[in-house]
């Protein structure tokens with residue numbers, strides 16, 4: 410029995426979709442690697458991860474590229490609760506650095522920094538680390 414023109418066209422579309430899907434899957438790992446390289450990474454921070462500091466007047470994050478400030482934020486949590494510290498700002502000296510100035514001193518204790526930074530390609534990257542304030546630490 411001959412196929413109707415409609416069935417034939419549908420078969421060709423389905424075959425085309427299957428070929429496209431295979432092609433996308435074949436390229437996906439390479440594309441993911443390229444995207445990974447386009448995204449920023451945290452290069453350094455102050456305080457550093459797991460550091461014990463005697464005092465801190467700002468959180469400083471240095472990235473591998475200049476983050477877009479829209480969509481970039483730094484939060485500091487104490488015992489799981491975010492502190493009300495305002496907005497992160499771009500450093501005037503180094504455009505890859507984002508700062509969160511602390512207007513009030515952090516009391517002794519354990520803190521968690523949760524950051525979110527917007528890569529130049531528009532994809533956000535997130536991370537977190539902990540530090541401890543110990544006034545008598547040297």
Ligand SMILES: [Cu+2]
Pocket residue numbers: 444447448528530531532
């Ligand atoms: Cu991306």
